Amino acid sequence: MSILITGGTGFVGAELARTLVGRGEEVVLFDVAPNYARISDIQDKVKVVTGNLAYWAEVLNVVQENNTKGIIHLGSMLSVPSNANPWASFQVNVVGTMNILEAARLLGVGKVVFSSTLATFGLDCPPVVTDTTIQRPITMYGCGKLYCECLGRFYNSRFGLDFRSVRYPAVIGPGVRTPGVAQWNAWMIEYPVLGRPFDCYVEEDTKCPILYFKDAALSTDLIYQAPRERIKTMNYNVAGVVPTRTAKEIEQVVKEHVPEARISYNPDQKVMDYFRAARTEVFDDSRAREEWGWQAEYPDFQKVVADFIEEIRVHPDRYGIVQEN
Ligand SMILES: NC(=O)c1ccc[n+]([C@@H]2O[C@H](COP(=O)([O-])OP(=O)(O)OC[C@H]3O[C@@H](n4cnc5c(N)ncnc54)[C@H](O)[C@@H]3O)[C@@H](O)[C@H]2O)c1
Numbered sequence: 001m002s003i004l005i006t007g008g009t010g011f012v013g014a015e016l017a018r019t020l021v022g023r024g025e026e027v028v029l030f031d032v033a034p035n036y037a038r039i040s041d042i043q044d045k046v047k048v049v050t051g052n053l054a055y056w057a058e059v060l061n062v063v064q065e066n067n068t069k070g071i072i073h074l075g076s077m078l079s080v081p082s083n084a085n086p087w088a089s090f091q092v093n094v095v096g097t098m099n100i101l102e103a104a105r106l107l108g109v110g111k112v113v114f115s116s117t118l119a120t121f122g123l124d125c126p127p128v129v130t131d132t133t134i135q136r137p138i139t140m141y142g143c144g145k146l147y148c149e150c151l152g153r154f155y156n157s158r159f160g161l162d163f164r165s166v167r168y169p170a171v172i173g174p175g176v177r178t179p180g181v182a183q184w185n186a187w188m189i190e191y192p193v194l195g196r197p198f199d200c201y202v203e204e205d206t207k208c209p210i211l212y213f214k215d216a217a218l219s220t221d222l223i224y225q226a227p228r229e230r231i232k233t234m235n236y237n238v239a240g241v242v243p244t245r246t247a248k249e250i251e252q253v254v255k256e257h258v259p260e261a262r263i264s265y266n267p268d269q270k271v272m273d274y275f276r277a278a279r280t281e282v283f284d285d286s287r288a289r290e291e292w293g294w295q296a297e298y299p300d301f302q303k304v305v306a307d308f309i310e311e312i313r314v315h316p317d318r319y320g321i322v323q324e325n
Pocket residue numbers: 006007008009010011012013030031032033034035051052053054073074075076077078092096115116117118167168169170171172178
C-alpha cells in the first residue's frame with residue numbers, strides 16, 4: 001500500500017518523499033507541475049503522477065489507483081500567488097482539500113495529514129501565538145488554509161476520518177522561488193552564498209518565525225506516524241528556530257559565514273503592513289511537543305545556516321541553483 005504526497009515534488013514534499021523512501025515506504029507523488037530535479041536521487045523509487053487537485057476525477061483516480069493507505073496533503077498555491085489569483089486559490093487550496101478529504105472518506109484511506117500555516121493567524125496577532133489563539137487570517141491563502149483545518153476537523157467528527165495537521169511558520173531552505181512575504185529569510189542566506197547582493201524588502205527589525213525545510217518534513221512525518229490516541233488538538237503549531245530573529249540579526253549570523261555578504265534594506269510597505277498586523281514573536285508549539293513528541297532538529301539558527309550552505313554546495317541541481325561565479 002502506498003502513501004500519497006500531494007505537492008510531492010515541492011520544497012517540503014520532495015524532502016519528505018526522501019525520508020519515506022528511506023524507510024521503505026511505497027511513495028506516490030501527485031503534482032500539477034512535477035519538479036524532477038528535486039527528486040532526481042529518488043526518481044526511480046517513487047511514482048510521479050501529474051494532476052490537479054482542483055479536478056475531482058484526477059484526485060479520486062490517483063487515490064484509488066494506488067491502493068493508498070495514507071495521504072500527506074502538501075499541494076497548494078502559496079501566499080502571494082493566492083492573493084494575486086484568489087479564484088484559482090479557492091479551487092486549488094479549498095476545493096482541492098475537499099477533494100482529498102472526500103476521496104479519503106469514500107475510498108477508506110487510513111489517515112490524512114494536512115499542511116497549514118502561521119498565516120491562519122493574522123489580524124492583531126499577539127506576540128505569543130498558541131494553538132488556542134484566535135485565528136483571523138488577512139490573506140486569501142490564510143483564509144483557505146483555516147477553512148481546511150476546520151473542514152478536516154469536521155470530517156473527523158462527522159465521518160471518523162483520521163485527520164491531523166501541522167501549521168508551519170515561514171519555511172526556509174535553498175531554492176525557494178515562489179514569491180512570498182517571508183521569503184527574505186531564505187534569500188538573505190542564499191543570495192550572499194551565491195555572491196549576489198540582497199535588497200531586503202522588510203525593515204531591519206522585522207521578525208518572522210522560521211522553520212528549516214528539513215524540520216518541516218520531519219514534523220510532517222512525525223505527525224503522520226503518531227499513534228491516533230496521541231492526536232487530541234488535531235491542528236498544531238510547529239516551531240523551528242528559537243528565538244525568532246530580526247532581519248538584522250539574521251544578517252549578522254549570515255555575515256559570520258559569508259563576511260563579504262552585501263545586504264541592503266528597501267522595505268515594501270505592503271509587506272510591512274502585513275507584518276505590522278501579523279507580528280509574531282513566539283510561535284508556541286507546546287501541544288505538538290506534549291502530544292506527539294515534536295522536537296525540531298534545527299532550532300539553532302547557526303546550524304540552519306551551516307546546513308543550508310552545505311546543501312547548496314552538495315546539491316545545486318536539486319535546488320535549481322545556478323552559480324554565477
Ligand atoms: N513554504 C512555506 O513557507 C510554507 C509555510 C507554511 C505552510 N506551507 C505549506 O506547506 C506545503 C508545502 O509547501 P512548499 O513550501 O513545499 O511549497 P511548494 O510550492 O514548493 O510546493 C507545493 C507543490 O504543490 C504543487 N501544486 C500547486 N498547485 C497544485 C495543484 N493544483 N494540484 C497539484 N499540485 C499542485 C506545486 O507544483 C508544488 O510542487 C503547502 O501546503 C504550503 O501551503 C508552506
